[in-house]
Amino acid sequence: MNHIKYYSFPETPGAALAGLLNRKTEAMAVAGGTLAAKTLPETVENFVDLKNLPLGYVKKRGGDLVIGATATFDAIDNSKLAKRWAGGVISAAAARCSSQLIRNMATIGGNIARPHSFNIFPAVLLGLDAKVRVLTKTGVKTIPFSALYQPEFRFRPGRDSLILEIIIPGKTRNWACRFEKFAKTEASWEAYLTLFMGIWMKAGVVKELRVAVGALSPRPFRAESAERVLSGAKLAPVSIDAAVLELGRDLDAARAGEFKKEVAVSLFKRFIKERV
Numbered sequence: 001m002n003h004i005k006y007y008s009f010p011e012t013p014g015a016a017l018a019g020l021l022n023r024k025t026e027a028m029a030v031a032g033g034t035l036a037a038k039t040l041p042e043t044v045e046n047f048v049d050l051k052n053l054p055l056g057y058v059k060k061r062g063g064d065l066v067i068g069a070t071a072t073f074d075a076i077d078n079s080k081l082a083k084r085w086a087g088g089v090i091s092a093a094a095a096r097c098s099s100q101l102i103r104n105m106a107t108i109g110g111n112i113a114r115p116h117s118f119n120i121f122p123a124v125l126l127g128l129d130a131k132v133r134v135l136t137k138t139g140v141k142t143i144p145f146s147a148l149y150q151p152e153f154r155f156r157p158g159r160d161s162l163i164l165e166i167i168i169p170g171k172t173r174n175w176a177c178r179f180e181k182f183a184k185t186e187a188s189w190e191a192y193l194t195l196f197m198g199i200w201m202k203a204g205v206v207k208e209l210r211v212a213v214g215a216l217s218p219r220p221f222r223a224e225s226a227e228r229v230l231s232g233a234k235l236a237p238v239s240i241d242a243a244v245l246e247l248g249r250d251l252d253a254a255r256a257g258e259f260k261k262e263v264a265v266s267l268f269k270r271f272i273k274e275r276v
């Protein structure tokens with residue numbers, strides 16, 4: 001960190017973005033600092049600290065749940081609103097991040113700014129059809145979370161743009177969901193597999209199903225073939241078996257390997273069978 005020459009604490013997102021876009025020095029945003037401090041490029045001379053931005057909230061807006069980018073894992077874990085949303089899956093996922101020390105510092109914005117295999121929130125936000133509000137030099141853009149890591153999104157959050165907040169759509173409020181992190185120990189960051197599963201049923205029929213898989217690659221993916229098999233179907237042994245088969249194929253396509261495939265399939269079966 002010896003090459004850091006400038007350090008600022010802007011109080012508005014606009015001022016923070018201006019600090020990042022300042023052409024005189026190479027700048028980078030820092031929120032909790034838990035990842036930035038470990039992965040700081042040597043060319044960066046200017047830290048733009050986000051801690052004074054008014055983005056630490058978890059609140060409802062319209063029918064949606066909105067989480068500010070600087071909300072910490074601890075704040076999300078303990079938010080009453082998050083605990084009541086989608087069966088508490090967002091809080092439960094936050095609680096699975098490493099140790100209390102890290103949860104006190106690490107923010108959701110820092111967790112999703114760049115793709116990383118072991119980050120918890122990308123799989124959860126992909127599964128919940130979340131949107132992300134990003135401040136860029138051309139204004140505020142609201143994009144689906146799934147677009148954040150696509151090449152078409154030409155910005156580099158933390159370098160030339162800022163994540164402001166994450167919007168979890170109201171339709172997911174009553175979904176039954178589960179987040180599973182399969183790792184050597186509770187506190188281990190390097191999970192073998194993370195899995196988000198969410199389902200919404202009406203009159204015994206599956207209306208929405210999400211299976212989002214993390215930790216196999218920097219970007220999480222949805223097991224869309226498995227989702228398709230059960231969408232619009234009743235949960236019966238035949239349809240469940242067909243979905244399990246498709247999940248296996250989705251995982252093979254992602255080169256999960258036998259062990260992780262077996263783990264994912266049994267976690268999925270357990271989740272689905274609890275709904276029958």
Ligand SMILES: Cc1cc2nc3c(=O)[nH]c(=O)nc-3n(C[C@H](O)[C@H](O)[C@H](O)COP(=O)(O)OP(=O)(O)OC[C@H]3O[C@@H](n4cnc5c(N)ncnc54)[C@H](O)[C@@H]3O)c2cc1C
Pocket residue numbers: 028029030031032033034035036037050069070096097098099102105106107108109110111112113114118119120121157158159161162163164187188189190
């Ligand atoms: C010991 C240890 C254990 C860990 N365990 C886990 C774990 O179990 N699960 C897990 O998911 N992660 C884990 N992490 C990784 C890290 O703590 C998380 O990814 C955390 O959420 C990063 O957030 P931060 O606020 O500390 O980000 P920072 O380190 O401050 O920043 C990380 C990156 O995000 C960018 N950034 C930050 N905020 C914004 C924003 N609002 N807009 C745009 N860009 C932004 C920064 O420029 C930087 O590139 C662990 C880290 C350590 C050191």
